[in-house]
Amino acid sequence: MSAIGLYARKTEGFEARLAHTIQVLQAAASEHLGRIVQSTSLGAEDMVLTDLIARHHLPIAIATLETGMLHAQTSALVPRIEERYGLKVEVYKPVAESVVHFVKAHGDKAMYESIDLRKACCGMRKLEPLARMLAGRGAWVTGLRREQSNNRGEVAFTETDDNGRAKINPLADWSWNDVWHYIATNDVPYNPLHDEFMPSIGCAPCTRAIAVGEDFRAGRWWWEDERAKECGLHVQEEQAAVSMIGAQA
Numbered sequence: 001m002s003a004i005g006l007y008a009r010k011t012e013g014f015e016a017r018l019a020h021t022i023q024v025l026q027a028a029a030s031e032h033l034g035r036i037v038q039s040t041s042l043g044a045e046d047m048v049l050t051d052l053i054a055r056h057h058l059p060i061a062i063a064t065l066e067t068g069m070l071h072a073q074t075s076a077l078v079p080r081i082e083e084r085y086g087l088k089v090e091v092y093k094p095v096a097e098s099v100v101h102f103v104k105a106h107g108d109k110a111m112y113e114s115i116d117l118r119k120a121c122c123g124m125r126k127l128e129p130l131a132r133m134l135a136g137r138g139a140w141v142t143g144l145r146r147e148q149s150n151n152r153g154e155v156a157f158t159e160t161d162d163n164g165r166a167k168i169n170p171l172a173d174w175s176w177n178d179v180w181h182y183i184a185t186n187d188v189p190y191n192p193l194h195d196e197f198m199p200s201i202g203c204a205p206c207t208r209a210i211a212v213g214e215d216f217r218a219g220r221w222w223w224e225d226e227r228a229k230e231c232g233l234h235v236q237e238e239q240a241a242v243s244m245i246g247a248q249a
C-alpha cells in the first residue's frame, strides 16, 4: 500500500493547524524579506512546505543539500519541484577536495565504523554546505515536527539557532497523518521511497526501511544509540562541527 493509503487521514483541527502554518510562513517571509530560505531535505514535510510557499507566492528561497550520497529518487525531486512550481532550487554540495580527502583516508563506509567518523561525514557533506546556504540569511524554514522523535519533542514554531538566525518550524504541531492528508489532497510530488516504508529519508548508506511499530526515525543511523541520531543540522553542536570540518579541509 502507498504512503498515502497508509497514512493520509484528516483529523480534528487540521484546518486550524494548516491556517496557522500559513500564518507562520507569511509572517516569517515578511519579517525576513529577501533573507529567508527553506532548507528542504526533500522529505514529505518539506514537500508540503514547498507546496505552501509556491501556492501562496511567498518570497522564500528554496534550497537543498546534495550530499553526493542521496538515492536517485531523492535527487530526482529537484527537477520535479522546478517543473511543477516554476521555482529555482538552490543546490549546495560538499567541497569536492574534502570528499576525496575523507574517502581516501577513511573509505566510503566510514560512517559505520564510529560515531565520530559518521559525524565527520555529516559535517563535511551536510553541515559545511548548510553553513554556505545560510550565510547572509536571517532565517531558515525547516520541516521539523514534535512527533518525529523524542529528541524533537520541544520543537517551537519559531526559535533562534546558535548563530542568532530565526529558525522557523511551521509544521511543529502537525502529525504524520496531517502531512499525508495535505500531500494527498493537494497532489504534492513526493519521494517514492516513502512508499517503501521509509518515513525519514537521508543518504542512501544511512537510511533503511522501518518495520511496523518502529520509531519514525528508526531507519536512520540504525546501528547507533538513539541519543546520537541527529546529523547535526538541528542540534547545538552545529557550529562546533562546522569549525572542525573547516579546520580539516
Ligand code: SF4
Pocket (backbone or CB within 6 Å): 067, 069, 111, 118, 119, 121, 122, 123, 125, 126, 202, 203, 204, 205, 206, 231
Ligand atoms: S547521513 Fe551518512 S552518508 Fe550522509 S553525510 Fe551523514 S554519515 Fe555521510
